[in-house]
Amino acid sequence: MLCTAGETSIVIDHNGRFRACEMRGIVGDLADFDFDVRRALESEAMGAEVRAIPAANCWCTHSCFIQDSSKFQPSVQLFHIAWAWFRQRIDRLPELPAAELERFKALELA
Numbered sequence: 001m002l003c004t005a006g007e008t009s010i011v012i013d014h015n016g017r018f019r020a021c022e023m024r025g026i027v028g029d030l031a032d033f034d035f036d037v038r039r040a041l042e043s044e045a046m047g048a049e050v051r052a053i054p055a056a057n058c059w060c061t062h063s064c065f066i067q068d069s070s071k072f073q074p075s076v077q078l079f080h081i082a083w084a085w086f087r088q089r090i091d092r093l094p095e096l097p098a099a100e101l102e103r104f105k106a107l108e109l110a
Contacts, residue, residue, distance in 0.1 A: 003058060006050040010041060020049045023058060 006020030006027075013019070016030040018040055027049045033039040040046060 003053050003060060005053060006041070006046055010037065010046075012037075018046075020046065020053065021058075021060075023060070024049065024053070024056075 003021075005024070009021075011019045011022050012030065013026075016035070017026045017028070018030055018037075019025060019027050028040060028043060028045050030037070030040055033043065
C-alpha cells in the first residue's frame with residue numbers, strides 16, 4: 001500500500017515543528033509559514049519529503065497513517081482488504097457459518 005503521509009496528514013509537534021509522519025524527521029516549523037498548515041503542506045520541503053518516502057521503504061506501524069493511506073486509495077478498499085480477509089479464511093471456508101458471511105452483506109454495492 002502506498003503511503004500518503006505528508007499528503008493526507010501531517011504531524012505537528014508541541015513546538016510547532018512539523019513532519020510528514022511521526023516516524024520521519026522534522027520537515028519544518030509552522031512559524032516559518034505564519035502557522036498556515038496548507039502552506040506548510042504545499043512547501044517544497046514537504047514535497048521533497050513526500051517524494052522521499054517511497055524510497056525509504058518504510059514499514060508503517062502507526063494505525064492512524066495506515067488508516068489514512070488505505071482510506072485515500074480505492075484499490076486498497078476494494079481489493080486489498082477484501083483479499084486479505086479471504087486469504088485468512090480460505091482454509092476455513094467450507095466450515096464458515098453463513099451468519100459470519102451475512103455481516104458483509106451491507107458492503108455489497110447497490
